[in-house]
Amino acid sequence: MADGVAKPDAAVVRDALGVGVAVGLSGFAFGVTSAGSGLGLLQTCVLSLLVFTGASQFALVGALAAGGSPYTAAAGAFFLGVRNAFYGLRLSQLLALPRAVRPLAAQWVIDETTAVTLAQPTRRAARIGFTVTGLTLYVLWNLTTLLGALGAKAIGDTRAWGLDAAGPAVFLALLAPMLRSATERAVAGLAVLLGLGLLPVLPAGVPVLAAALAAPVALFVSGRKAMEKDAEERR
Amino acid sequence: MNTWIAIGLTVLGCYAVKLAGLLVPAHVIERPLVRRLAALLPVALLAALTAQQTFAQGHALVLDARAAGLGAAAVALVLRAPFLVVVAAAVVVTAGVRALGG
Numbered sequence: 577m578a579d580g581v582a583k584p585d586a587a588v589v590r591d592a593l594g595v596g597v598a599v600g601l602s603g604f605a606f607g608v609t610s611a612g613s614g615l616g617l618l619q620t621c622v623l624s625l626l627v628f629t630g631a632s633q634f635a636l637v638g639a640l641a642a643g644g645s646p647y648t649a650a651a652g653a654f655f656l657g658v659r660n661a662f663y664g665l666r667l668s669q670l671l672a673l674p675r676a677v678r679p680l681a682a683q684w685v686i687d688e689t690t691a692v693t694l695a696q697p698t699r700r701a702a703r704i705g706f707t708v709t710g711l712t713l714y715v716l717w718n719l720t721t722l723l724g725a726l727g728a729k730a731i732g733d734t735r736a737w738g739l740d741a742a743g744p745a746v747f748l749a750l751l752a753p754m755l756r757s758a759t760e761r762a763v764a765g766l767a768v769l770l771g772l773g774l775l776p777v778l779p780a781g782v783p784v785l786a787a788a789l790a791a792p793v794a795l796f797v798s799g800r801k802a803m804e805k806d807a808e809e810r811r
Numbered sequence: 812m813n814t815w816i817a818i819g820l821t822v823l824g825c826y827a828v829k830l831a832g833l834l835v836p837a838h839v840i841e842r843p844l845v846r847r848l849a850a851l852l853p854v855a856l857l858a859a860l861t862a863q864q865t866f867a868q869g870h871a872l873v874l875d876a877r878a879a880g881l882g883a884a885a886v887a888l889v890l891r892a893p894f895l896v897v898v899a900a901a902v903v904v905t906a907g908v909r910a911l912g913g
Contacts, residue, residue, distance in 0.1 A: 584901040596897050598893055598894050599894055599895075600896055602894060602895055602898055605898055605902075614814075615814060618820055619814055619815070620900035622818060622820070623818060623822075626819075626823050626826070627821050627825050627826075628825075629825055629829075631853070631856075631857065631860075632821060632825050634859055634860075635819075635856070636817060636818070636821050638834045638846075638860065638863075638864055638865065640813075640814060640817060640905050642863075642867065642869070643869070645813075646814065646817035646820065646879070647816075647817075647820070649821075650815045650816075650817045650820035650821045650824065652856065652860075653817075653821045653825065654820070654821065654824035654828070655852060655856055656822075656825065656853060656856050657825040657828050657829070657856070658828050658849060658852060658853075659849055659850075659852065659853045660825070660828055660829045660832060661828040661829065661831045661832035661835075661849070662832060662846065662849045662850075663832060664829055664831065664832020664833040665832045665833075665835070665837055665841060667832070667833065668832065668833045668834075668837075669837070673833065674821050678830070678833045678834060679830060681828040681833065681860070682826065682829040682832075682833050683826065683829065685829045685832060685833065686829075705822035706840070735900065735909070736906065736909060736910075737903070737906050738876070738880055738901070738902040738903060738904070738905030738906030738907070738908075738909060739902055739906075740864075740877060740905070741865075741876075741877045741880035741881065741884075741901040741902055741904075742898050742901065743860075743864050743885075744841045744860070744861045744864040744865045744877065744880075744881055744900055744901070745880065745881060745884040745897055745900070745901030746898055746901070747860045747861040747864070748855045748861045748881060748885065748888065748897070749858040749884065749888060749894055749897045749898065750853075750857055751853075751854065751858055751861060752888045754850075754853065754854050754857070755854070759851070760851065760854050763851050763855050763858070764853045764854050764855070764857075764858035765856040765858070766855070767854070767855035767856070767859040767862075768858050768859060768861075768862040769861030770859065771858070771860070771863050772859075772862050772863065772866060772872060775867055775870060775872065776870050776872070780869075780870075781900040783859070783863065784856060784859045784860055784863065786903075787855055787856065787858070787859030788852060788855045788856050789855075790851075790855040790859075791848055791852045791854065791855045792848060792860075794845070794851060795847055795848060795851060810895065811819060
């Protein structure tokens with residue numbers, strides 16, 4: 577947060593609404609995907625109301641549809657949600673929320689609210705950005721989830737409409753901006769190999785968890801490289 | 812019932828980590844190694860999930876219309892299209908390829 581120059585409240589609200597509306601509407605894809613994966617209307621809506629972090633929701637219904645056990649499915653969704661803890665860490669410094677508000681604000685700590693909040697120049701703008709993005713997204717995501725789940729029944733075969741491609745497209749859209757350095761790309765490549773390579777041999781849901789090991793492996797390798805470089809420079 | 816177990820665990824787990832970020836003192840999780848790992852974990856999971864949900868059919872790997880849809884999404888991302896357009900591109904192209912018998 578570059579402090580100083582104030583940004584008009586209206587400009588912050590406009591940015592926040594833009595993100596909130598665009599992403600909020602994609603709840604429709606989740607509703608359809610979840611219903612198409614065999615979850616009931618109530619189950620689908622409970623996920624959007626109470627989990628409210630898209631990647632975890634898509635991962636959970638995908639794993640359940642693939643026949644994964646409830647524990648491996650939930651574990652995959654949980655590990656995807658862990659990043660939100662680090663978002664919360666940044667946000668708690670930027671927003672300086674009163675303790676009583678934190679349990680409520682926590683539900684809105686996700687990719688999009690963090691992106692909007694971090695982009696604001698002042699605390700006032702950050703608070704407005706967080707609140708408007710969070711509220712817009714929460715309302716729309718849940719509304720469109722309901723519509724999607726209801727619509728899935730009317731649509732019938734969701735595969736004929738290509739809606740089974742919505743999940744992976746959402747993951748790819750979330751992944752793309754993260755692939756900044758060679759380490760990130762190496763982790764992604766290794767994870768794809770592990771995820772696909774282990775698919776035929778491990779129970780459903782487990783290969784994704786195994787693919788998560790690409791992260792510590794890459795850290796270990798890049799850490800060793802840095803140490804070797806260090807040692808060479810000292811010579 | 813199994814589905815409700817999965818939902819319950821996910822609800823609790825995902826809320827707990829969100830709240831932890833806001834409540835836990837910064838120095839506890841703000842270690843370089845933990846930060847790096849937390850940044851790389853979603854990269855690994857999202858990459859594996861993207862690949863699986865595109866190429867998996869049960870325990871088998873297949874190449875079907877979804878791959879074309881994901882290709883369209885990738886092109887949309889390269890062109891810096893908004894999130895909704897990326898998802899729509901994948902859906903429309905997948906449906907189109909299937910309609911053509913792919």
